Amino acid sequence: MKFSVRYVFYAALALLVGALLVRHFKPVDYHSDLNLTGFGAIPVQSSGRIMPIDSVARINMVLMAQKDHYTNAEGERREALNWLADLWFDPAKAAEATIFRIDHPDIKGILHAEGDKKKYFSLLDIMPHMQTLQEQFELIAPEAQQRDAYQKGLAKLQNALHIYDSLSGQVVTPPLMPPLNEDFPNPSSIYELVQGLGRAKDHAPADENLAVSVQQMRQALQIYYSQLANQQLIQAFPARNASGAPVQREGDVPSSADVKADSWRSLGGVMLAALEGERLPGSVMQWAVVARAYKNHSVEQFDSQVRIINEQYRDKLGSSGGKVQFEFFLNRLNPFLFSEIVYLLAFIIAALSWVFMPKTLRPAAYILMIVAFLMHTYGLGARIYIQERPPVTSLYSSAIFIGWFVILLCWFIEDRFRYGFASAAGSAIGYATLIIAAHLTKQEGDTMGPMRAVLDSNFWLATHVPTVTIGYSATFLAGFLAIIYLVLARIPGRLDPRSEKALRGMVYGVTGFALLFSFTGTVLGGIWADQSWGRFWGWDPKENGALMIVLWTATMLHARWGRLVGPTGFMQMALVGNIITAWSWFGTNMLGVGLHSYGFMDKAFWNLMYFIASQIILIVLASFIRPRPEHPVRLT
Known part of the structure; x- marks a missing residue:
């Protein structure tokens, strides 16, 4: 009977884990006949690196909505990629997506939704109140530390609106004066106009009035596309080779050896170059066809052009192309x-x-x-x-x-x-x-x-940083094992002498391991600091945090060796180690000062305080709840 219960339980667990694996390996359903999977795999440059469009969609959706999906008007789940495709090729539909998260009731009040329990709003919900919001945006304190909850909510919404605006018109030229409810103009005609103006740059019309009109049109378009280039978040056109010369092959995609992050250009940059006489890349027209096919729901045409762009970019990117495809798979997994x-x-x-x-x-x-x-x-x-x-x-x-x-x-x-x-x-x-x-x-x-400049060293990233982080890991593990000891030792019958001794030995051994790696990592960090900043030690908050871990783990071991604390006292000290390590890892980043402030964050303050409070409560409770007299025992 016991045999059957055990193996039925194991079989059930295996089925559960298998179902999870199937779910994670299952292709994403975009609820579209169009090949959005191929569209999402197309490489572009964003955030200074080459990534698939799917990553662009997910990263920015998370920044705006705090999640990588949204619910459409029919209450159905849609992926970030669905929204990005709509934003680029059907902006009126994208404006209906509820992707702006608003939690503060006063901000909801501006939208006349103060009594509404919903947290997500669409651009259409926000647009009628944009003037009032702009007035409130101007009141946001410049320093994050000076903002109250209302101003933080406003800053988050302002950033989300900026991302939305910056992502618009990335691969197809937007309307020059776009009403929200109108379709894109035929992009081909705009490209032909820009290309014609570029060719005529050095050949002014004989008619003086016409020449003035042409020049004014060129200047107006230069201003418009300069603004577009400055606000765009991605560069989707690898239009030049490493030497900077225009690429003249079919599709205008550079060879694999020449395609680098700094050789990619945004649509605005490509259009500015065309106004100066450079030939538009063939991929610009290919994207125009993709946009028209998406809008008209022409499945065959959309899939064909997406496949062509994908193959061209991937083939020409060489090994980097394989990494982009792998990242797309990793997103789905x-x-x-x-x-x-x-x-x-x-x-x-x-x-x-x-x-x-x-x-x-x-x-x-x-x-x-x-x-x-x-x-x-x-x-x-x-x-x-x-x-x-x-x-x-x-x-x-x-x-x-x-x-x-x-x-x-x-x-x-x-x-x-x-x-x-x-x-x-x-x-x-x-x-x-x-x-x-x-x-x-x-x-x-x-x-x-x-990487930030202060961290941009593979040698030190492979030595100092992992070593210090291993010290964090071991200190946390010692602390969590100590929590198990303090809880089980106070429940009758849950720890026999053998398992109790084993658990004490685990905490002791892991603490020694933590001391070794924390000390080594701190010394390596000092050497790196000496090479980078000209001093071994500067009492920076992050440096102080690392030193506190070293000193505390050493204090724990000496207290136990000297029999200054018994098993419970040693475990309580391990919980103090949790507090010190949490502060060194996260707390120092909240100060926003020092040479290590590159990891500044202020949103986790209360979570950190809750964690510290929980450790203090456990330490206090362990002092008052004693199941039996404690005798100092050397840990072996």
Whole structure:
């Protein structure tokens, strides 16, 4: 009977994880006969790097709506790519999409929706009140630290409207004076006009009045396209080779060796060059055909042109083209979401194993943790491959790496002890760090963008940064194992002497590991600082945070060696380590000062305070709830 229950449970878990895998590998349904999958895979330049259009859509949708999808007028889910295609080729339809998130009641009041519970609004909802909003935008304090909740909400809406406006007209010229409810003019006629004006630049008409009119038209178009070029977020036309000479081949796409990020141009830049006499790239007309086919829902024509553009760009990009296609696949797979779900499931099962069915639930939690870790590893490796950088390059990637390394440690610990402690602690941290990473995307936008100058060194990114981050990982793991000890030791019958000793040994060993890597990483950081800024140590908040971790872990070990604290005291000190590490990792970035302020953020303050408060509460409770007299015991 026990045999059958155990294997029925394992089979059910396998089916659940299999269903999750199928869901994540399943192609995205865009609810369209048009080949939007091919459209989303087309490479463009944005945020200083080459990426698929799908990434452009997702990144900017998350910045505007705090999610990568929206609900249409019929209440149906649509993807970010659906909206971006509408914005470029059917802007009137895009204006109906509810993609602007507004939470503050006073801002909703401006839209006459103060009693409405909905959080998402469309451009059509906002446009009638734009004048009032513009007046409020002017009152926003220039410094983020000086803004109240209302002004922060206004700044978020203003930024979202700016993104919306900047994404418009990226591949097809917009109307020169666009009413919202009118279609695009025939772009081909506008391109012919611009090309004609460029050819006639050095050949003024004989008629003086006509010559003046032509010159005025050219100047007006130059002003218009200069403004368009300045506000555009992407460059969709690789119109020049590395030498800067115009490309004259069919389609005007440079060869693979010549296509670099700085050789791509926006539509505004291409049009300005045409007004100066340069021939328009053939891809400009191809995009015009795509726009017309999308608007007319001409499936065959749309699919054909998208395939041509995709093949041309991909072939000419060479190896970079393969990375773009891989990133498009990675967007659809979303490996970190899969790992996040499985980590949560593993934690729940590991926790339940302390209540009943330990021989069944502990192995299940362990296997689930490994399954999630493998997908986590795939996602981490994919980011390294795409970026061609070490794993930690930003706050977002640090969250991904901290969770990953904690699980790696827990794999080895659980493989040795098999008590479920490491599975529970690792899965909890893995889940929490991926949740943190998911929220950071709402602030960082493109998490694989170019490096800030202060970080732009692959050697130090591969040595100092991972080493310090491993120190964070180990300190957090020690703290979470300590939480398990403090909880279970106060529930009668949940910790026998053997498992209690093993758990104390885990915390002790991981703390020593944390000290080693925190100290090494801090020294390496000082050497990097000396090379970059001319000083080894500057009492920068981030440097101070790293030093605090080193000093505290060393204090923990010396307190235990000197028998100044017993097992409970040592565990309480590990929880203080959680507080110090959380402050070093996140808190110092909230100060916005120092040479390490490149990771500035202010939106996580209360979450950090809640975490610190939870650790303090646990420390206090552990002092008052004692299941039995405590005797100092040397940890071995």
